[in-house]
Amino acid sequence: MPIPLLVAIELSPDHRSFIKGAGFEVYAAPTVSERAEIIRSRGDEIRAVLTNGTTGFGAHEIASLPNLEIICALGAGYENVGVAAARARGIIVTHGPGANAASVADHAMALLMSIARDVVQSDAAVRRGDWVRARHMRPMISGKKLGILGLGNIGEQIAKRGFGGFGMPIAYHSRKPRDGSPWLHLPTPTALAEWSDYFVVATPGGAATRRLVGTAVLDALGPEGFLINIARGSVVDTAALIEALRDGRIAGAALDVIDGEPEVPSELIALRNVIITPHLAGLSPEAVQATVQLVLNNLQAHFRGRPVLTPVIG
Known part of the structure; x- marks a missing residue:
């Protein structure tokens, strides 16, 4: 008999079919109203939930599902x-650390290069016919200092790309130094920003990191420094x-995440830098397939009586 699974996020029809084919009855509810309706009509049946760190699944929703056994967060965040x-009810929570790390690290470097070399704005200027005015000097990337806030799976891959591809000195800040890391550990985000030419935010979201990058860190980064955020907008x-x-x-910022997304402040949109x-x-495609596969592996492990592969710890 198929296991009822509430999917609280957008998931492609192919991936819903992929999960369904593995023995799950998929109830797709990517909006708040759809989720409330499924909980109202099917709450007693749901045994598993698929969500992500941004959408989440709160205590009040958990309380509405008496037979819930496992919550899987797609991606690293939860x-x-x-x-x-x-945990108070003995419900397992899993996430997907590392499954999309390579894709996110690639995008971080793409953003870094684009903002440093003015790629997006220059392209727009040429399309307007402003070839001459679009030509102006922009800073190099090679040999510049790359600071990484949060040296997890993604941060480590960004460091390797910066060092191996562009010869960038690497420093990072995390709550404690990583054993065996070849990169320079600095004691505070402000110290890291002061050291950096390019400052990449790669730390988890949540209350502990909310607005960790504020006025003091930005002022330490300085008028020639660039901020890149591929973590969570709340940081x-x-x-x-x-x-x-x-x-x-x-000097500029390149952002893949915004606090309050998908709403973006008009003041931010108006800025050229x-x-x-x-x-x-x-x-x-590769990262999404890997994260969905990991979710399925965790679900199958749990419902076959085996330990899950990537539980949330701590």
Whole structure:
């Protein structure tokens, strides 16, 4: 008999079919209203939930599913999942660290290169017929200092790309130094920003990192420094970033995530020294297939009585 699975996020028809073919009854509910309706009509049946860190699955929703056994977060993040509420009921929570790390690291470097070399704005200028005015000097990437806030799977891959591809000195900040890491560990985000030419945010979201990058960090990065965020929008104080960009206190920013997305402040959109992509760093076919496969592996392990592969720990 198929196992009822509530899918709380957008998932392609092919991937829904892929999961369904593995023995699950998929209830797709990517909007708040659809989710509420499924919980109301099928709440007693649901045994598993698929979500992600941004959408989450809160304590009140968990309480509405009396037979829930497992919550799987697609991708590494799980900041809006009610982990404490789940654990109180013995519900397993899994996530997908590393499954999309290569794709996100690729996108981080693409953003870094695009904002440094003014690729997006120059392309737009040429299309307007402004060839001559589009030609202006832009900073190099090779040999410049790359600071990484959060040296997890994604941060490590960004470091390797920067060092191996562009000869960039690498430094990072995390709560504690990583054993055996060849990169320079700095004690605070502000110290890292002061050291950096390019400052990449790759730390998890959640309460512990909310607005970790604010005025002090941006001022330390300085008028020749660039900010790149492929982590969570909540890590950066958007109002402080807008002020720093508008006043020229940093050179530019390239963002794949925005606090409050998909809404983007009009003040940010109006700025020329910023590039914004719609949270698509992990949306390569290879990465999405790997993350969905990992979810399925975790679900199958649980319902076959085996330990899950990637539980949320701590």
